[in-house]
Amino acid sequence: MAKAAVLQRYGEPLTIEEVEVAGPKRGEVKVKLKAAGLCHSDWHVVEGKLPLPLPIVLGHEGAGVVEEVGEGVTNVKQGDHVVLNWVPSCGRCRDCRTGRPDLCEEAARLTATGTLPDGTTRFSWQGKPVYQFLTAGAFSEYTIVPEQAVIPIRRDVPFELAALIGCSVMTGVGAVIHTARVRPGSTVAVLGAGGVGFNIIQGAALAGAKQIIAIDVVEEKLAMTKTFGATHTVNAREEDAVSAVLDLTDGLGVDYAFEAIGRPETMADAYNMTRKAGTTVIVGIAAPHETVEINAFSLPSQSKTLTGSWLGQGNPPVDYPKLLDLYAAGKLKLEPLISAVYSLEQINDGFAALKSGQNIRGLIRFEE
Amino acid sequence: MPVFQSEQELYDVLGRFFEKVAETDESKELIASTELSPGYDAYVQYIFHKPEAKITWTHENGRLKIVCGETDLRPELIFEQTADVGHKFWLGKLDLQQALARQQIKVQGPLVNALKVLP
Ligand SMILES: [Zn+2]
Numbered sequence: 001m002a003k004a005a006v007l008q009r010y011g012e013p014l015t016i017e018e019v020e021v022a023g024p025k026r027g028e029v030k031v032k033l034k035a036a037g038l039c040h041s042d043w044h045v046v047e048g049k050l051p052l053p054l055p056i057v058l059g060h061e062g063a064g065v066v067e068e069v070g071e072g073v074t075n076v077k078q079g080d081h082v083v084l085n086w087v088p089s090c091g092r093c094r095d096c097r098t099g100r101p102d103l104c105e106e107a108a109r110l111t112a113t114g115t116l117p118d119g120t121t122r123f124s125w126q127g128k129p130v131y132q133f134l135t136a137g138a139f140s141e142y143t144i145v146p147e148q149a150v151i152p153i154r155r156d157v158p159f160e161l162a163a164l165i166g167c168s169v170m171t172g173v174g175a176v177i178h179t180a181r182v183r184p185g186s187t188v189a190v191l192g193a194g195g196v197g198f199n200i201i202q203g204a205a206l207a208g209a210k211q212i213i214a215i216d217v218v219e220e221k222l223a224m225t226k227t228f229g230a231t232h233t234v235n236a237r238e239e240d241a242v243s244a245v246l247d248l249t250d251g252l253g254v255d256y257a258f259e260a261i262g263r264p265e266t267m268a269d270a271y272n273m274t275r276k277a278g279t280t281v282i283v284g285i286a287a288p289h290e291t292v293e294i295n296a297f298s299l300p301s302q303s304k305t306l307t308g309s310w311l312g313q314g315n316p317p318v319d320y321p322k323l324l325d326l327y328a329a330g331k332l333k334l335e336p337l338i339s340a341v342y343s344l345e346q347i348n349d350g351f352a353a354l355k356s357g358q359n360i361r362g363l364i365r366f367e368e
Numbered sequence: 369m370p371v372f373q374s375e376q377e378l379y380d381v382l383g384r385f386f387e388k389v390a391e392t393d394e395s396k397e398l399i400a401s402t403e404l405s406p407g408y409d410a411y412v413q414y415i416f417h418k419p420e421a422k423i424t425w426t427h428e429n430g431r432l433k434i435v436c437g438e439t440d441l442r443p444e445l446i447f448e449q450t451a452d453v454g455h456k457f458w459l460g461k462l463d464l465q466q467a468l469a470r471q472q473i474k475v476q477g478p479l480v481n482a483l484k485v486l487p
């Protein structure tokens with residue numbers, strides 16, 4: 001049994017239920033969660049923007065301790081500290097084999113089904129199956145995931161900080177380092193100062209960008225972006241973001257623009273504020289039916305690269321330990337990303353704060 | 369801070385500026401040489417956002433006439449932009465092709481006619 005936050009119907013608050021958790025099967029791992037972040041992707045599901053089977057246990061940015069391992073599991077053992085990896089790549093599909101585990105076909109299939117690789121989950125409630133979001137299901141005291149979905153980590157980093165690595169840090173820093181490959185001395189704009197946006201900013205600072213323009217509508221968050229390396233801020237409620245960025249870059253636009261909101265309008269803004277031959281990276285997740293409008297003539301005449309980044313194009317088994325090493329070396333800030341800590345019972349308060357844009361990252365701390 | 373605080377302020381500044389444009393020989397030549405396509409009775413309409421405003425160029429007695437605010441006139445060309453971008457444009461600080469590529473200005477209608485009514 002485990003206490004878990006369950007989404008029963010779209011648009012309604014999550015309810016805290018005692019769900020049954022079956023033991024791990026072959027190749028699976030049982031994790032006792034210690035901390036889990038509240039991410040916009042979870043909220044998208046609550047709103048019904050990412051249609052998935054219900055009822056479902058949300059949560060995908062989590063860290064905890066290995067409680068039990070199934071037959072044949074070799075990468076972790078009981079007692080290991082782990083971060084959940086919500087893109088548990090199969091290693092066998094074309095994308096995995098061409099060096100793009102972030103695009104793994106099998107992991108994408110699991111995202112859509114809300115199950116483990118065998119098409120079922122280990123959660124049940126009132127005799128019926130309960131699905132798990134992004135194979136993780138982190139808003140539960142215990143979860144069962146495939147072994148590729150747990151990344152063993154160093155023990156000296158608190159779980160609450162380690163959890164962040166599993167989505168917002170990898171996504172943000174990875175978009176800069178892996179997708180855009182930002183070069184020293186370049187100019188960068190970041191649309192959206194949330195969990196991912198702050199990590200894009202600190203990733204850009206790590207990469208040696210000379211100008212980092214943070215764009216948001218909440219003044220308090222904009223002020224905080226400076227401690228992560230932003231050199232300029234633009235309040236998009238007060239001024240037009242594209243014009244403001246052009247003014248700050250001698251009318252040229254930025255070498256790299258990152259959209260971390262997930263709205264078609266801000267995606268177009270990111271493209272429009274990118275310099276000719278520059279790169280626009282879409283990180284924010286829009287609903288599957290939305291479209292972006294951009295100027296057709298600009299496509300050939302401005303020769304920009306427009307691309308996207310999923311989980312920061314990360315390779316979790318390699319990147320998560322590296323990111324934690326960067327934190328331990330004082331090069332990555334994690335503490336200030338956490339703006340509020342909730343108990344599992346307070347999860348709906350956490351989502352309310354997320355929706356209103358108050359938090360950088362809200363975090364669930366599980367009781368001992 | 370936006371350049372114009374209100375619709376009225378925009379009409380006072382840009383509207384008056386357009387009135388002066390209407391007095392010029394160029395604008396008289398424009399009227400003499402340009403024929404509106406069937407179904408249209410105005411040359412161009414500027415739709416502004418932040419603040420919301422509308423200025424339409426039509427003709428009356430062989431002269432260019434500036435209409436500020438809502439109108440039933442049917443313009444052949446529509447330029448849509450924020451008031452800040454519009455202001456910059458008329459100050460000559462914005463390149464049209466760049467502004468179109470960046471979607472700072474959106475045009476509806478035949479772009480070739482736009483070249484006649486722009487500085
Ligand atoms: Zn996430």
Ligand SMILES: [Zn+2]
Pocket residue numbers: 089090091092093094095096097101103104105106107
């Ligand atoms: Zn794969």
